[in-house]
Amino acid sequence: MARNRDDGSVAGLARFFPEATPVRLPIQLARIQESGDVPHFTESTVIEFGTTREALFVSKTPLEFADILRLRNSDGSLDVEAYVVAVQYHPGKTVVAARFKGDVPNWIVKS
Numbered sequence: 001m002a003r004n005r006d007d008g009s010v011a012g013l014a015r016f017f018p019e020a021t022p023v024r025l026p027i028q029l030a031r032i033q034e035s036g037d038v039p040h041f042t043e044s045t046v047i048e049f050g051t052t053r054e055a056l057f058v059s060k061t062p063l064e065f066a067d068i069l070r071l072r073n074s075d076g077s078l079d080v081e082a083y084v085v086a087v088q089y090h091p092g093k094t095v096v097a098a099r100f101k102g103d104v105p106n107w108i109v110k111s
Contacts, residue, residue, distance in 0.1 A: 003024055010057060012049075013088055013097055016086065017056065019051040021108060025078070026073065027045060027047055027055075027073050027078065028043070029045055029057075029061065029071060031067055032069065032070055041070070043059060043060055048110070052108055053099055054097050056096065057062055057098075058093050058096070059094050059096050060092070063096055065086075068082075068083050069084065070088075071098070077086055080107075082100045
């Protein structure tokens with residue numbers, strides 16, 4: 001059953017990214033305070049949707065538009081910086097879309 005309203009889920013934000021594909025990739029998240037800081041991974045979350053340039057996920061960390069993030073999966077095959085391009089605030093969580101700062105080859109493969 002399709003929902004017609006935004007229920008605060010990542011799928012609601014994914015509507016604005018037509019190329020978004022479900023991925024379900026667990027990651028560690030770090031918010032980078034200043035250029036050159038060593039990232040301090042403060043949260044585990046799951047990238048729920050992705051495009052070749054963006055990752056969409058829920059965060060408990062208070063994030064804002066243009067924040068710089070570090071996203072890393074457990075085996076290190078994804079370890080990238082990204083910046084927040086969209087946020088939706090909900091009680092206790094923020095739904096986020098972050099765009100990779102550079103090319104990330106083969107992180108998402110579409111058939």
